[in-house]
Amino acid sequence: MNPLLRLPSVRSAADPSASPSPSGLTQSELVGHADTFARWFLGTGVRLAVILLVGALVLLALRVVIRSVTQHIVDGADDTGSSLLRRVGPLASARRAQRARTVGSVLRSTATIVVGTLVFLLVLDTVGMNIAPFIASAGIVGVAVGFGAQSLVKDFLSGVFMLLEDQYGVGDVVDVGPGAGTAGTVEAVGLRVTKIRDSAGTLWYVPNGTMTRVGNKTQGWAKAIVEVSVDYFADLDEVRGLLTQAADRVAADPVIGTYLQGAPTVTGIEAVTFDAVTLRLSVTTAPAMQWDVARELRVAVRDVLTSAGIPLGGQRDLMAAERARVVGAPGAPTPAEAPEAGTDEG
Known part of the structure; x- marks a missing residue:
């Protein structure tokens, strides 16, 4: 037999490490691969594990902060001084819940994207890949998106600040x-x-x-304002008293009165025309209730002015005709029996 054909077996007997393993590798090759894997695991593997762990911890911390911020929004704590007013009513609750959901969703998505991108780039850099092309591509894409979607970015940023500022x-x-x-x-x-x-x-x-x-028009508090134009020659002191009386009547209402905040105010003359003088009645109300309060004030003002016989601007002749018609109605007192306006009885 050729001696060369018997050489591997002789070498195997002399060097046990050269005998092939079931995988086809020699023991020395297996030891070399194990050593290489150990060095990679203790070097690159540990760095990868640290990067992933730190990324997960940072993301968790950001989510905790985001949860705190959204809860701060729900509680309505801001600089307006009207958080107590916003704590009542189903609309206020829906508003706070929607703001919290929207802001929380935006912040969570932003945090996930930013942290995920940084972790991805660090992982690529750790395994030996060149991340410069990725950074350059991201910059180019960012510039292109910025120019192509300026209105969309503007709408998005405006929406974020609108929610954060609770406009x-x-x-x-x-x-x-x-x-x-x-x-x-x-x-x-x-x-x-x-x-x-x-x-x-x-x-x-x-x-x-x-x-x-x-x-x-409905944040914090509101103002119900009613302007009344009375006859030019009406007694303004009497008119002011009647307007205050009308406001007191509205304040005594068991439903509408609960929306009033503070005492009503009757200002001086707001306008003067050839046949009328305008006065203003205003009162502070709960948010979004100024229109209902103003309607009730108009009804009350009309009733007290009609009862006192004070006509609105330009309505003196019409009021006189109406009073004459009422006096001449069947069963009503005759003009001689009816007391004259402006005279005291008894």
Whole structure:
């Protein structure tokens, strides 16, 4: 037999480490692979584990902070000094819940994207890949998106700041200014658009970025204002007393009266025309209740002025004719029997 054919067996007998394993590798090769894996595990593997662990801890910490921020929003703690007013009513509760959900969702998504991207890049760098092309590509994509979706980014950022600043919420009556040109009740608040239903029932979708200014008519407190134009020659002191009497009657109402906050105010002469003098009656009310209070004030003002015989501006002749008609009605006292206006009886 050829001696060369017997060489491997002789080598195997002399060097046991050269005998093949079931996987086809020699013991020395197995030891080398194990050593290489150990070095990788103790070096690169540990670094990868640390990166993933730190990323998970950072993300967990951010979620805890986000939860605290959203709870802060729900509690209504801000600088307006009207958090107590916003704690009541189902609309206020829905508003706080929607703000918390939206802000929490945005912050959680942002934190996940930022932390996930950083962890991904660090992992690639640890395993030896060049991350410079990824960073350059991300920059190019960011610039392209910034130029191509400027309005979308503007709407998104405006929505985020609107929610954080609590400019308005579900149930508020707002006027969103000349840019959007819409006024009505807020039905839904999103990061890109706000849904507003006007007095005619039309639902408007207003992009947040188009709102150059926002007037909120139902936040904190409100004012019910009623202007009354009485006859030019009416006794203004008497008229002021009657307006205060009308406000007191509204304040005594078991339902409407609960919405009044503070005493009513009757200001001086607001306007003077050739046949009328205008006075203003105002009272502070709970938010979103100024319109109901103003309607009740008008009814009360009309009743007290009619009972006192004080005509509105330009209505002197009509009131005199109406009084004459009432006096001449069947069963009513005759003009001779009826007491004259402005005279004392007995």
